Amino acid sequence: xxxxxxxxxxxxxxxxxxxxxxxxxxxxxxxxxxxxxxxxxxxxxxxxxxxxxxxxxxxxxxxxxxxxxxxxxxxxxxxxxxxxxx
Numbered sequence: 001x002x003x004x005x006x007x008x009x010x011x012x013x014x015x016x017x018x019x020x021x022x023x024x025x026x027x028x029x030x031x032x033x034x035x036x037x038x039x040x041x042x043x044x045x046x047x048x049x050x051x052x053x054x055x056x057x058x059x060x061x062x063x064x065x066x067x068x069x070x071x072x073x074x075x076x077x078x079x080x081x082x083x084x085x086x
Contacts, residue, residue, distance in 0.1 A: 012070040016047040024070055027082040028054045034085050035061075 012021055022045040032040035038057050041050040052068035055078075059066040062077045070078070 008070070008072050008075040011072075012047050012075075014047050014049070014052050014068070017045055019045070021045050021047045021051070024055075024075070024078065025051055027078050028058070031058075031078070031081055031085065 008020060012018070012024060022043060024047075025041045025043040025045070028038065028051070029040045029043055032038045032054070035057075039050060039054055041054045042048070047070075055070050055074060056066040056068045058064075058078055058081070059068075059074055062074075064074055064077065
C-alpha cells in the first residue's frame with residue numbers, strides 16, 4: 001500500500017467539503033458493516049453531523065479524544081481499521 005495515498009493534509013471537521021471527506025465517509029460506511037455500534041454516514045463529501053458522530057465513536061474505541069474532528073491520528077486509525085477488514 002502506498003502510504004502517500006492515505007495521508008491527510010489537514011484536519012477534517014464539520015462543514016468540511018473535500019474528496020478526503022468522501023473517502024472518510026466511504027471507509028466509515030464500510031466499517032459500519034462490521035461494527036454494530038457505528039452508524040453508517042451518508043457518502044456525500046460533506047462533513048455533516050452523522051459523519052462527526054461516526055468519527056467520535058471510532059475515537060472513543062481507539063482511546064483518542066472524542067471531539068469529532070478527523071485529525072491525522074484519527075485518520076490513521078480509521079485507515080488501519082479499514083485496511084484490516086479488506
